[in-house]
């Protein structure tokens with residue numbers, strides 16, 4: 321693949337509601353896409369840009385991830401995140417991580433510094449502490465509960481929010497990552513699709529995918545890996561593969577969306593929910609940011 325055609329997509333979750341104004345989020349996502357474009361132009365790797373972008377989405381407190389996460393039914397903040405490098409096939413994840421500001425950074429450290437793919441619960445926290453990650457000292461003061469006003473709208477459905485990013489860098493390497501506070505009113509110990517490689521996040525040489533929506537459905541159809549496998553094994557286009565996977569989720573009664581990028585830098589951000597906050601850098605340099 322020639323040295324060209326870098327592109328990226330980020331999402332701020334498929335929990336968007338038409339009754340709310342997302343002007344601040346749209347401005348923020350647009351700025352992150354511009355920052356990512358400049359990093360990619362300067363030669364940054366796909367993994368670097370995915371982690372930096374998700375770290376900024378987490379730190380903003382605007383989305384239901386990182387600082388914007390909401391508590392579970394026991395009042396605790398258990399966060400999930402994962403990262404996959406399509407160039408090496410390496411991956412890292414944390415599930416039900418408590419007490420740390422940037423789950424995606426801890427997921428990256430799991431990938432880089434351990435022989436494992438996923439650490440969960442107390443083990444994930446102990447690892448984050450041993451590796452010097454920034455702790456959350458007082459959850460009540462620190463978390464913004466960004467999506468709290470989105471949590472009462474969907475009778476029978478689990479309201480939710482998440483952030484994610486997929487990138488193709490100048491060298492043609494693909495990477496994907498996702499980070500979440502999960503669904504509102506989740507039970508203690510509930511883990512969604514976000515930290516599960518193949519469900520919420522996947523990257524290989526053919527595609528990089530990050531999902532958002534009611535995670536239980538994305539797990540059941542192995543959503544992110546299925547997109548890449550459809551491209552690799554069935555020769556489908558990015559549009560065909562992503563549409564087929566979202567159709568399965570809808571048929572099961574789920575909702576949500578995903579962002580994906582292929583080896584040529586083609587991008588897509590389809591959803592079968594009311595909206596999905598997203599920002600896109602097309603391979604021709606065009607930028608879009610929208611919620612609906």
Ligand code: ASP
Nearest residue numbers: 480481482512532533535
């Ligand atoms: N997929 C996430 C989860 O189920 C939530 C979301 O994407 O909004 O934890």
